[in-house]
Amino acid sequence: MTEPFWWQHGVIYQIYPRSFQDSNGDGIGDLKGIESRLDDLVVLGVDAIWISPIYPSPMADFGYDVADYTGIDPRFGTLADFDSLLEAAHDRGLKLLLDFVPNHSSDQHPWFVESRSSRDNPKRDWYIWRDPGPDSGPPNNWISDFGGPAWQWDEATGQYYYHAFLKEQPDLNWRNPELRQAMLDVLRFWFDRGVDGFRIDVLWHMIKHADFPDNPANPAYTPAMGEMHRVLQLHSTDQPEVHGIAANMRRVADRYSERVLVGEIYLPVERLMHYYGRGEPGVHLPFNFQLIDAPWDAPSLARLIADYEAALPPGGWPNWVLGNHDRPRAATRFGPEQARVAATLLLTLRGTPTLYYGDEIGMADVTIPADQVQDPRELREPGIGLGRDPVRTPMAWDSSANAGFSVGTPWLPLHDDWQVRNLAAQRDDPRSMWRLHHDLLALRRKHAALSVGDWLPIECAGNLLAYERHHEGERLLVVLNLGDRPEAFAIPEWAEDLNVLLTTGTGDDPAILGPNEGYILG
Template identity: 85%
Template sequence: MTEPLWWQSGAIYQIYPRSFQDSNGDGIGDLRGIESRLDDLVALGVDAIWISPIYPSPMADFGYDVADYTGIDPRFGTLDDFDSLLNAAHDRGLKLLLDFVPNHSSDQHPWFIESRSSRDNPKRDWYLWRDPAPNGGPPNNWISDFGGPAWEYDEGTGQYYYHAFLKEQPDLNWRNPDLRAAMLDVLSFWFDRGVDGFRIDVLWHMIKHRDFPDNPANPAYTPAMGEMHQMLQLHSTDQPEVHGLAAEMRRVADAYPERVLIGEIYLPVDKLMAYYGTGGPGVHLPFNFQLIEAPWDARSLATLIAEYEAALPPGGWPNWVLGNHDRPRAATRFGPEQARVAAMLLLTLRGTPTIYYGDEIGMTDVMIPAEQVYDPRELREPGIGLGRDPVRTPMAWDATPHAGFSTATAWLPLHSDWGARNVEAQREDPRSMWCLHRDLLALRRSRAALSIGDWLPVETAGNLLAYERRHGDARLLVVLNLGDTPESFAISEWAEGLSVLLTTGTGDDPAVLGPNEGYILG
C-alpha cells in the first residue's frame, strides 16, 4: 500500500466526556479535564481521541439531543476551552475527533421550535411531520429504539413528528436541501476549527422510506430483546439514499487534508460494506462492531475475521471495536484474564482499533442503584439489561478520594475496586492491563507488520486462534488461547526461530499456551 494515513496506522481512544476528568469539582467531566490528561494518553500510546457529544443540550439523552451544533455545552466548558484542548492535543501529536449527530436534534433546537410553530413555517420540512392515520393514530407502526411508538402528536399543529429515539429527539429530514446544506455547514465549521474527523452517530438511520410504510413484524421477537425489536426496521433504516448522504459528507471531509469520517452502523457485514461507498466514496471507516456481538469462540472468531477481510471492497480499510458507551465492557463479558487476550486480539488484527476509555485498566460494568439511574433507555424499559449507565462510570486515575476523577462525588458511582484498579497503580505494575495496552500500542508503532501489514489465517484447533501479520519480509505470529485450560500449538516451520515479543502469560514455552494466554512471536 502507499504511505498509510494516520487513521490507518494509528489507534483511536474514545472518551465519554462526563466521566473522564472533572476540573471544576461539580462531579462531571469537562474539556479542561480532558486537556489535563492528554499526557496520560500520550504515555499510553494512542494516536487520536474521539470525544462523545459536547454540544449544548438539555441532556435528555446525554448530549445526543443537540440544541446547537456549533457550540459547547457549559457543563463541559466553552469554545475557548475546546480550542485550547484541540491545540494541546495537536501539540502532542494527537488527533481529535468529534461526534456528529445528524439523524436528530433536540426538541429545544431553534430549528425544531420553528418547525413546530406552524404548518407553513419555512423550517416545517426540516423535520418529519405526517398527518394522523385514518383511524386517528400514529402514521405507521414504527417503534422508537428506546421503546414505544416513534411518533409524537403535536396538539398545536395537528400532526405527528417522527423520532427514532426519545420524543425529545425529533428526526431531521435529510431529503430537504436546505436542512442538508445547514448540516454540511456544521461539518465545515468544525473542520475549519481544526478538528481531524468525526464519528457519525446512527448513520444508517439518516433517511427513511419516502412513503413511510409499516415495518414488518419480527418473527424472532422476545420481550428480552427490547420493544424496538418487535418490528424489523426495513423501511425506517438503511435506505438506498443514505449512501448519497454519506458521499456528500465525504466530499466535505475531502476538502480538508487527512480528515476521517467513521460511521456508526449496526448492520450485517454484507450491508456494512456498502457504507464504504456505492457509486462513489462513502465514510472512511464504517464501524465494525462484530467483536462486541460475536460469541467468544475461537472457531467462530476465525471465520468472522476471515469473512470480514474477504468482504472488504478494494481500497476499504478494516477497523475493529471491542467496547463503547452503549455496550457491556470487555472485562465484564470475558472476565479480567480473558479481557487481556481480547485486548491483544483488538490491537493485533489488521485495521484501525478503537479503545473505549477505562478498558485499558480493565474496568467492568458498575451496578447502578435504581435511585441513581440516569439512562433513559433503562428508565423506559427497566430490568432487561439495556441500560448504558453501567459502562459510562467515571475513570479511576489514582487512589486519592474520588479516584482522582473529581474533588466531589461523581455523577455516577465508581467501580468498587477503584482503589487498586486505577491508572497510577497499573502504570507501576509491568503485568497490569494498562502496561499491556501500552506495550501492545508501542509494538504496533514499531512494527509495520502489526500496524499496516497483511493478515493471514493460521490453522488451529480447540480454543486457539492464530494468524500471521506480514509486511514485506517481516512476519509476525499471533496465537491466542480463548479458553481457561492449557492448549498445545504446533508452531509453523517459518516461525520456529522467532522470539516472544509480547505475552499475556509467561511465554516460557510457545508450544503450550496457558489458560487465557496470548503471545506475539517476531
C-alpha cells in the same frame, strides 16, 4: 500500498466526556479535564481521541439531543476551552475527532422550535411531520429505539413528528436540501476549526422510506430484546438514499487534509460494506462492531475475521471495536483474564482499532442503584439489561478521593475496586492491564506489520486462534488461547526461531499456551 494515512496506522481512543476528568468539582467531566489528561494518553500510546457529544444540550439523552451544533455545552466548558484542548492535542501529536449527531436534534433546537410553530413555517420540512393514520393514531407502526411509538402528537399543529429515539429527539429530514446544506455547514465549521474527523452517530438511520410503510413484525421477537425489536426496521433505516448523504459528507471531508469519517452502523457485514461507498466514496471507516456480539470461541472468530476481510471492497480499510458507551465492557463479558486476550486480539488485527476509555485498566460494568439510574434507556424499559450507565462510570486515575476523577460527587458511582484498579496503581505493574495495553501499542508503533501489514489465518484446533501479520519482509505470529485450559500449538516452521515480543501469560513455552494466554512472536 501507498504511505498509510494516520487513521490507518493509528489507534483511536474514545472519551465519554462526562466521565473522564472533572476540573471544576461539579462531578461531571469537562474539556479542561480532558486537556489535563492528554499526557497520560500520550504515555499510553494512542494516536487520536474521539470525544462523545459536547454540544449545548438539555441532556435528555446526555448530549445526543443537540440544541446547537456549533457550540459547547457550559457543563463541558466553552469554545475557547475546546480550542485550547485541540491545540494541546495537536501539540502532542494527537488527532481529535468529534461526535456528529445528524439524524436528530433536540426538541429545544431553534430549528425545531420554528418547525413546530406552524405548518407553514419555512423550517417545517426540516423535520418529519405526518398526518394521523386512518385510525387517527400514529402514521405507521414504527417503534422508537428506546421503546414505544416513534411518533409524537403535536396538538398545536395537528400532526405527528417522528423520533427514532426519545420524543425530545425529533428526526431531521435529510430529504430537504436546505437542511442538508445546513448540516454539511456544521462539518465545515468544525473542520475549519481544525478538527481531524467525526464519528457519525446512527448513520444508517438518516433516511426513511419516502412512503412510510409499516415495518414487518419480527418473528423472533422476545420482550428481553427490548420493544424496538418487535418490528424489523426495514423501512425506517438503511435506505438506499443514505449513501448519497455519506458521499456528500465525504466530499466535504476530502476538501481538507487527512480528515476521517467514522460511521456508526449496526448492520450485517454485507450491508455494512455499502457504507464504504456505492459508486462514489462513503465514510472512511464504517464501524465494525462484530467483536462486541460475536460468540467468543476460536472457530467462530476465525470465520468472522476471514469473512470480514474477504467482504472488504477494493481500497476499504478494516476497523475493529471491543466496546463503547452503549455496550457491556470487555472485562464484564470475558472476565479479567480473557479480557487481556481480547485486548491482544483488538490491537493485533489488521485495521484501525478503537479503544474505549477505562478498558485499558480493565474497568468492568458497574451496578447502578435504582435511585441513581440516569440513562433514559433504562428508565423506559427497566430490568432487562439495556441500560448504559454501567459502562459510562468515571475513569479511575489514582487512589485519592473519587479516584482522582473529581473533588465533588461523581455523577455516576465508581467501580467498587477503584482504589486498586486505577491508572496510577497499574502503571508500574508489569502484569497490569494498563501495561499490557501500553506494550501492545508500543509494538504497533515499532512493527508496521501489526498496524498496516497483511493478515493471514493459521489453521489450528481447540480454543486457539492464530494468524500471521507481515509487511515488507517482516513476519509476526499471533496466537491466542480463548479458553480456560492449556492448549498445544504447532509453531509453523517459518516462526520457530522467532522471539516472544509480548505475552499475556508466562511465555515459557510458545508450543503450550496456558489458559487465557496469548502471545506475539517476531
